[in-house]
Amino acid sequence: MRDIEPALHTAPQRDPRDPAGRSAWAWLGLATAGLLASCAAPAPPPALPAPPLAVVPAPPPPAVSTLPAPDLISQAGSPLEYRKDGARHIYQRNSTRIYKGQLPPLMHAVGVLQVEVDGRGNVRNVNWMRAPSHVPDVMREIERTVRDAAPFPAPVRMGGVTYTDIWLWDKSGNFQLDTLTEGQRSK
Template sequence: MNISLRSKAQLPLLAALAGCASPPPVPVEERSTVAVKEAVAPTPAPAPPPSLTLDAYKANVARHILDRNADRSFSGRLPPMLPAVVVVSITVDRDGQLTDVQVQRSRDPDASRVALASMLRSGPLPRPHGLLAANSKAITFSETFLFDRDYRFQLRSLAGPQ
């Protein structure tokens, strides 16, 4: 900080103002009560988790499903022709409990069974913080299971290009 003084008459004024910058010292007999007051100050409540977008929540759920079904999933590039694609409708309550899972689209009953079983193994799902309206009890969204020929899957919310 650069300060220039134009006259010596300003020095007493600056000295007086500089003394205003710091609080007065606490007398010795009051120091112990100040320390006690600071020690028992209530800790603030933890902040609620940030609200998610639906796409961010779906990606979070997809990672959760893959973690719970690591032996039934695969990573890497998708095959050029997918032998099976299953779209499921997922309903989750405020606590992340699955309240409904239904196959919306599938041409392969075996792949449908794998998708439904994988969903059931995955519960409870992450909580949908910030996505439910105040009077809403659950949220419903879709996820697409992309299968290889061995009935292992990737989830569309996380899969790369085909």
């Protein structure tokens, strides 16, 4: 026991290979610190200064329309008012196909058609509200008649309009529109 006691009170021996005099624990601590430093995320690169704001020139003013003014103009302020202008226009374009006088008691076809007209009088769309589907050839003929009548009077006060009219079709191929009809015979 005597041999152990002096060893406890003596200073640790220096390793002759270690010029700085570090112990094994010190070396282990340095190695661990180096390892941890190598695993750490790299520092973010320094922020670049923001680029100067680009000066965007103001857009040029809208070009003045080079389209000529529509030939036909409607001053109607509602679809109901425009319906009369549309019917008159179809009658003018199809004067030889308009049934003269009162229609017979039985019609070959009756259809309700919506017509969408843009601000220049072009037909944008036709939509059947009540189609005479039992006579598809009449449906096609009515749609063709409407499209061939374009351009319609331009609805300048409304900028565009969707109006509805009732087509009364006789078996002769002639027709009247409900807006301008001369009525129907009872017998």
